[in-house]
Amino acid sequence: DAKTTQPNSMESNEEEPVHLPCNHSTISGTDYIHWYRQLPSQGPEYVIHGLTSNVNNRMASLAIAEDRKSSTLILHRATLRDAAVYYCILRDRRGAQKLVFGQGTRLTINP
Amino acid sequence: NAGVTQTPKFQVLKTGQSMTLQCAQDMNHEYMSWYRQDPGMGLRLIHYSVGAGITDQGEVPNGYNVSRSTTEDFPLRLLSAAPSQTSVYFCASSLGVWETQYFGPGTRLLVL
Numbered sequence: 001d002a003k004t005t006q007p008n009s010m011e012s013n014e015e016e017p018v019h020l021p022c023n024h025s026t027i028s029g030t031d032y033i034h035w036y037r038q039l040p041s042q043g044p045e046y047v048i049h050g051l052t053s054n055v056n057n058r059m060a061s062l063a064i065a066e067d068r069k070s071s072t073l074i075l076h077r078a079t080l081r082d083a084a085v086y087y088c089i090l091r092d093r094r095g096a097q098k099l100v101f102g103q104g105t106r107l108t109i110n111p
Numbered sequence: 112n113a114g115v116t117q118t119p120k121f122q123v124l125k126t127g128q129s130m131t132l133q134c135a136q137d138m139n140h141e142y143m144s145w146y147r148q149d150p151g152m153g154l155r156l157i158h159y160s161v162g163a164g165i166t167d168q169g170e171v172p173n174g175y176n177v178s179r180s181t182t183e184d185f186p187l188r189l190l191s192a193a194p195s196q197t198s199v200y201f202c203a204s205s206l207g208v209w210e211t212q213y214f215g216p217g218t219r220l221l222v223l
Contacts, residue, residue, distance in 0.1 A: 043115075043201045043214025044154065087153065091209075099212060101146075101153030 004088045009106045012078050020073040020105055022088030032091050033064060033071050036099070037084040044087065044101075047073065083109045112137050115215035117202050123221045124192040132187040132218050134202030142205045143185040144212070147171065147198040154201060160185055161208060192222045 005023040012018045024033065035047040048055055048062045050071075055062045061074040075082055087104040118133045136143065144159035146169075156169030160179040174196060176188040185204075189196060199219050203212040 041217075043203070043217055044212075045214065046211040099154070099156075101155070103151070103153055 004090060004102055006088055006105045011108045011110065013110045014080060015077050018075040018078045018107065020086050021070065023070045024090055025069045027068050027090060030092050034089045034091050035073050036087045036089065039084045078109050080109050080111060083107055115202055115204050115213050117215040117218050119218060121219045125223055126193060128192050129190050132200055134185045134215060135183050136204040137183065138204065139182060140204035140206055142208050144203050145187045146201045148201060149198050194222045196220065197222045
């Protein structure tokens with residue numbers, strides 16, 4: 001599986017945008033970029049995924065670099081409830097039997 | 112829908128004891144899986160199932176057994192608990208292997 005690199009932690013203020021980076025320099029052409037997050041004492045939950053184009057949903061936006069070697073998860077207006085560990089995961093649709101979780105980025109939101 | 116449910120929420124075992132962690136989903140999902148999460152770490156896949164009667168091993172299967180007799184249930188059995196199995200266990204399900212996975216709230220297991 002191709003690897004991802006994320007900062008261990010980030011901090012932001014409530015109601016401000018948050019940009020969570022992810023590097024995946026060894027990404028293959030068939031790898032999709034998935035983001036999950038894990039709120040304190042809960043199981044992970046799906047946030048968003050994309051292949052090449054930028055993607056938006058009600059939770060977040062995903063900006064993918066033109067060369068696909070990096071991506072950024074954007075929370076447009078962070079709330080205290082967005083404090084969580086965010087995982088950037090590559091999934092190859094040909095062999096997506098599992099999600100491979102790294103250590104993720106712990107996001108702290110200050111009131 | 113209740114989604115993915117797990118029982119118990121918390122369990123303490125002595126070394127050598129056996130127990131079954133329960134996982135159920137009411138979304139008619141074919142794919143189910145078990146992960147463990149050790150402190151400060153990401154999740155690691157233990158076993159998974161692509162449908163009733165079909166199971167396979169993940170990254171860390173040793174010490175765990177599974178079976179899938181119905182679509183709804185996917186229990187995880189520890190035959191002889193060891194302190195190294197102290198962890199938080201998450202069950203997940205999805206419509207198919209590729210689809211978005213939905214996780215349960217977890218079972219916290221302490222083996223003394």
